[in-house]
Amino acid sequence: MKDPYQVLGVSRSASDEEIKKAYRELAKKYHPDKYNDTPLADVASEKMKEVNEAYHAITAERKNGSPDSSRSSAYSSSYDSSYSSSYSNSYGSSHQSLFDEIRAMINGGNFSAAEEMLSGIPSDERNAEWYYLMGVVVYRKGFLSDAYNYFQTACRMDPSNEEYQSMFRRIQQQRSGSQGGYNASSSSAANDCCDICTCLICTDCLCNGCR
């Protein structure tokens, strides 16, 4: 096992507060919900487990004065990434069993087969679930723009479905630039601020000159 202090990125002399803070930051960083539906979900949950174990090893060690590894595993949260909990049956179409099969494929990681089966469904029989599943498949592949369009269509066809909505919201949030990239809408405000600052500096400059 790795040195728990190294895992959390803190020194051995760090205070309990610092350790807690480092743990919280890492837990936020590796949170499984963030990596849901990406191919990195397994890696992230593995890291999360490592961080959990390290944190509990340190707290146990500090409490008892000796490393206690037997307790640490009890704390590590397990994370279930399967889709089964969120099956939607709102459509009840003749393709439902087929869609269930495709969902099983997606859960099993067999994306190319899932995509092939989805493409085989004729275009007039494509319902909201088809668009959603297709979105999930291409999202995993990294075709983000297509995924966005599919999720959008799925939400338009079935606005009441929470599963489609939450996925669409997530992508929309990514597009806004709040999770990386550039947030274009806030730029004008920032520019105004800068202008005000420049104005103040210039005025200040003049005052200095007067003295």
Next chain:
Amino acid sequence: MFGYLRPEREELKVREYELYRSVYCGLCKSLGKDYGIISRLTLSYDCTMLAMLTASLKSECSHVSDGRCRVNPLKKCLMCDIEGEAMHLAGAVSVIMTYYKLSDTIADSGFLKRTGARIIRALFKGSLKKAGKSYPEIESDVREMVQAQQIAEENDSGIDASADPTAKLLSKLCRRLSDDEMTQLVLERFGYYLGRWIYIIDAADDLEKDIKHHSFNPFIKEQRKTPEETYLFCNETLNMTAAQLIMAYELLELGSYKEILDNVVYHGLSFQQRECLFEKKSEKKDRKMKKQRHKDYYTFLSGGTDRR
């Protein structure tokens, strides 16, 4: 396609900035050593980033020493030498990519530009052979990418399919940087979105030019009512890619250079998006003038205190 991956200077600490400069100069020197003086021309920010990423992942040792710039011998500079593969790999990638980029220019441009590119490409032929010998897989990957790109353009594909060849190339390249299976998986995703981001920002940056010259550009089909709206759409597409890229990046375990790489990922990408999409050339000039004004102001200030 080059020069989009760079740190935002204003967000770097001075020592980080100097280290970055030293890697840049060190890569130039290493290129000269490996492939001859002409290959120094292929030096780019992206390959500097690749060198740092490699060194960081493989925890290779770096030494910084004093040196003189070959291009401008009057200028003294710090040069970083990295023990191990980092510089050689980055140099080879730089040479190979430049060669195939020139081939691409020859295929799509008018007579004058084509002839120019032919002459330059001929000069790089020797370097390419050498680089191809050291890293045959990279050369074949790049060749594959060029072919896939041609097919995507002929089919008039959408954004995702057009970005796919470049994304896949970077994905394969980044995968090479680690031997650990789990890290390879992360690097594969990181590389994929990095390549995708580079392709998309390059396409968005060239959009105006491509519309004028009737060249292929995946955003032509996606045009909105006004250019501003089109650029907002490009920005959203880039944001989505950056978000994925950051998610993969955060799973990497980095050693040295982490601060600089963090800067590239968290600030550099966003800065480039702003620069390429929302600041027209006139505004860029305006910004330069503003900077000059700031400088004047500071000299004025320091002069003012002296007088007092």
